[in-house]
Amino acid sequence: xxxxxxxxxxxxxxxxxxxxxxxxxxxxxxxxxxxxxxxxxxxxxxxxxxxxxxxxxxxxxxxxxxxxxxxxxxxxxxxxxxxxxxxxxxxxxxxxxxxxxxxxxxxxxxxxxxxxxxxxxxxxxxxxxxxxxxxxxxxxxxxxxxxxxxxxxxxxxxxxxxxxxxxxxxxxxxxxxxxxxxxxxxxxxxxxxxxxxxxxxxxxxxxxxxxxxxxxxxxxxxxxxxxxxxxxxxxxxxxxxxxxxxxxxxxxxxxxxxxxxxxxxxxxxxxxxxxxxxxxxxxxxxxxxxx
Amino acid sequence: xxxxxxxxxxxxxxxxxxxxxxxxxxxxxxxxxxxxxxxxxxxxxxxxxxxxxxxxxxxxxxxxxxxxxxxxxxxxxxxxxxxxxxxxxxxxxxxxxxxxxxxxxxxxxxxxxxxxxxxxxxxxxxxxxxxxxxxxxxxxxxxxxxxxxxxxxxxxxxxxxxxxxxxxxxxxxxxxxxxxxxxxxxxxxxxxxxxxxxxxxxxxxxxxxxxxxxxxxxxxxxxxxxxxxxxxxxxxxxxxxxxxxxxxxxxxxxxxxxxxxxxxxxxxxxxxxxxxxxxxxxxxxxxxxxxxxxxxxxxxxxxxxxxxxxxxxxxxxxxxxxxxxxxxxxxxxxxxxxxxxxxxxxxxxxxxxxxxxxxxxxxxxxxxxxxxxxxxxxxxxxxxxxxxxxxxxxxxxxxxxxxx
Numbered sequence: 106x107x108x109x110x111x112x113x114x115x116x117x118x119x120x121x122x123x124x125x126x127x128x129x130x131x132x133x134x135x136x137x138x139x140x141x142x143x144x145x146x147x148x149x150x151x152x153x154x155x156x157x158x159x160x161x162x163x164x165x166x167x168x169x170x171x172x173x174x175x176x177x178x179x180x181x182x183x184x185x186x187x188x189x190x191x192x193x194x195x196x197x198x199x200x201x202x203x204x205x206x207x208x209x210x211x212x213x214x215x216x217x218x219x220x221x222x223x224x225x226x227x228x229x230x231x232x233x234x235x236x237x238x239x240x241x242x243x244x245x246x247x248x249x250x251x252x253x254x255x256x257x258x259x260x261x262x263x264x265x266x267x268x269x270x271x272x273x274x275x276x277x278x279x280x281x282x283x284x285x286x287x288x289x290x291x292x293x294x295x296x297x298x299x300x301x302x303x304x305x306x307x308x309x310x311x312x313x314x315x316x317x318x319x320x321x322x323x324x325x326x327x328x329x330x331x332x333x334x335x336x337x338x339x340x341x342x343x344x345x346x347x348x349x350x351x352x353x354x355x356x357x358x359x360x361x362x363x364x365x366x367x368x369x370x371x372x373x374x375x376x377x378x379x380x381x382x383x384x385x386x387x388x389x390x391x392x393x394x395x396x
Numbered sequence: 397x398x399x400x401x402x403x404x405x406x407x408x409x410x411x412x413x414x415x416x417x418x419x420x421x422x423x424x425x426x427x428x429x430x431x432x433x434x435x436x437x438x439x440x441x442x443x444x445x446x447x448x449x450x451x452x453x454x455x456x457x458x459x460x461x462x463x464x465x466x467x468x469x470x471x472x473x474x475x476x477x478x479x480x481x482x483x484x485x486x487x488x489x490x491x492x493x494x495x496x497x498x499x500x501x502x503x504x505x506x507x508x509x510x511x512x513x514x515x516x517x518x519x520x521x522x523x524x525x526x527x528x529x530x531x532x533x534x535x536x537x538x539x540x541x542x543x544x545x546x547x548x549x550x551x552x553x554x555x556x557x558x559x560x561x562x563x564x565x566x567x568x569x570x571x572x573x574x575x576x577x578x579x580x581x582x583x584x585x586x587x588x589x590x591x592x593x594x595x596x597x598x599x600x601x602x603x604x605x606x607x608x609x610x611x612x613x614x615x616x617x618x619x620x621x622x623x624x625x626x627x628x629x630x631x632x633x634x635x636x637x638x639x640x641x642x643x644x645x646x647x648x649x650x651x652x653x654x655x656x657x658x659x660x661x662x663x664x665x666x667x668x669x670x671x672x673x674x675x676x677x678x679x680x681x682x683x684x685x686x687x688x689x690x691x692x693x694x695x696x697x698x699x700x701x702x703x704x705x706x707x708x709x710x711x712x713x714x715x716x717x718x719x720x721x722x723x724x725x726x727x728x729x730x731x732x733x734x735x736x737x738x739x740x741x742x743x744x745x746x747x748x749x750x751x752x753x754x755x756x757x758x759x760x761x762x763x764x765x766x767x768x769x770x771x772x773x774x775x776x777x778x779x780x781x782x783x784x785x786x787x788x789x790x791x792x793x794x795x796x797x798x799x800x
Contacts, residue, residue, distance in 0.1 A: 110622075110625075110626075113621075113622060113625060114622055117619055117621055117622055120619070121618055121619045124618070220440065221440070224440060224444075228448065229439070229440075229444035229445055229447070229448040230445065230448060230449065230671060230710075231445050231641060231642075231645070231669070231671050231675075233645065233675055234675075235649070235675070235676075235677075238649055238652060238653050239653070240653050240654060240655055247625075247653070247654050247655065248621075249621070249650070249653040252619075322618070322642070322646070323641075323642060323645050323675075325442075325444065325445050326440075326444070327440065327441055327442055327487075331616060362618075362619075363619060363622065366613055366614065366617060366619075366622070366623075367622050367623075374614045374617075375614075
């Protein structure tokens with residue numbers, strides 16, 4: 106195998122991995138940090154994709170600029186949903202495990218509502234458009250601009266959020282909340298507010314990821330679930346709540362998948378991905394960068 | 397308390413009103429007991445794309461047309477309205493099987509229509525067979541069908557061996573003309589892709605085609621650029637992708653992104669969707685599995701196309717949609733000639749030449765033996781039939797122009 110093929114595969118794997126990291130960001134915030142097991146994560150991504158599709162095809166808005174609409178809209182919707190549904194469960198003062206299972210049930214409901222809502226609005230027909238599907242030449246290899254962009258954005262947002270969690274007061278409050286809810290309350294953290302904003306930010310990230318994904322793949326109301334599964338694997342592999350771990354895990358999965366598609370004569374992708382997950386969890390039960 | 401009683405009263409009165417209205421309306425429109433036709437369709441889940449393009453719209457169209465004519469003509473009983481008992485199978489095979497069991501035993505429907513897709517049809521064919529319901533599948537293509545042989549199951553779509561023979565025929569012709577020399581083949585690692593790939597081996601060898609690169613990839617793949625790059629590096633000038641719709645769109649996007657523009661570019665499922673044409677700005681020169689277009693001379697073809705566009709505000713696809721419509725045309729004729737006796741319908745299916753929007757259809761051992769496999773090519777907005785020659789609506793344009 107020539108070095109140029111290996112280089113090609115490496116970059117293609119890293120780009121796919123960047124995409125996975127992007128998809129996992131929002132779920133990491135919700136599940137990794139807040140223990141809201143949002144199985145409708147992929148559905149919010151799907152809605153983001155459709156919103157971008159509609160804005161772009163109906164009004165000619167640049168798909169990249171649509172995130173300025175989809176992100177804030179999802180954030181607002183997230184605050185609303187939180188007040189309507191999740192705040193009640195927080196009030197009950199239950200254990201984190203109980204909260205996780207309750208939120209799981211809730212998000213199943215959301216999943217069906219979003220899927221069927223999208224089905225009514227956009228029908229089951231494939232939808233898609235072409236944006237930045239231009240070849241970029243880099244060290245003698247050719248890569249599509251839109252994928253590079255999505256991967257780069259994933260990296261940027263992940264690093265940005267990591268810095269935010271580590272260096273700002275709000276970030277400290279989030280980490281405190283995750284470690285000990287009562288303790289955080291004692292030192293003056295407004296649990297409900299922080300919780301609501303984290304949840305909303307998670308939705309916003311999912312939606313923005315959807316906006317970017319819509320530049321690459323076709324949409325149907327049912328594309329969500331595989332993204333949710335990938336995101337869960339990435340979050341667990343990287344370590345719950347660890348943004349950099351998520352990025353590493355996403356890149357690792359992307360590489361593993363790309364190479365297995367290249368070399369296996371049959372579909373090894375899923376087997377290889379889960380083998381990697383199992384091995385990592387055997388050696389490091391809390392994930393790559395988990396504590 | 398008062399509030400609750402109030403609501404209950406309201407509901408009772410409301411329900412009575414609704415049922416009265418239903419009875420009255422029923423009486424006004426009644427021309428005999430409806431003919432009840434049961435089926436499941438994938439309104440939700442991954443199959444909903446295909447189901448929503450190739451099957452459900454055509455059945456809805458047919459039912460509308462039949463009822464507008466005063467109902468389905470049943471031999472000896474005059475016209476009876478068509479009533480569908482349709483359930484969403486959520487793209488789950490076991491759900492579909494359960495509902496078909498129910499349709500046959502509980503609902504005791506008069507006739508059955510099939511669900512969407514090869515895997516689904518495989519699962520419900522034994523049920524239809526067990527209860528003696530003739531079922532004509534317009535979206536099933538598999539060599540295994542012949543081996544299994546369910547006497548009550550009929551496949552109206554072209555099967556893998558015929559399709560691959562058509563591909564090979566066109567490619568051989570282009571090779572003798574000196575337009576292509578190196579074939580690159582990729583297939584989706586799924587029952588459909590594997591069967592197509594296996595069926596291709598014989599005809600491609602017989603046509604002396606030089607297959608220089610063969611690759612497969614899993615269903616749901618997110619990146620095919622390494623595959624497309626490998627084909628480009630191998631100097632492939634005839635690309636054959638035995639694809640499903642999502643990977644079809646992915647590999648076509650990535651062919652363009654990687655400057656891979658071979659003179660012949662053929663993909664399989666999805667190419668005949670109008671969506672594909674619109675997605676790739678005309679998709680000029682892209683070839684794919686075809687079976688029909690509005691230009692064919694079969695009786696009713698143009699009318700079918702126009703009625704479809706009028707009812708659904710979207711064009712039918714250029715492969716299986718017309719076969720779905722043809723399958724209910726066939727059923728309609730059977731019921732008109734032998735009534736609703738399902739054994740007699742089966743006998744008629746086995747021994748009759750039918751005239752449909754896809755041309756003459758005759759079943760031999762449950763498989764449509766008359767509709768030839770065809771290759772289409774997007775040319776100026778229409779999926780022209782370019783192979784076989786005697787049915788072609790246009791000549792193949794090779795080399796294909798640059799990607800739009």
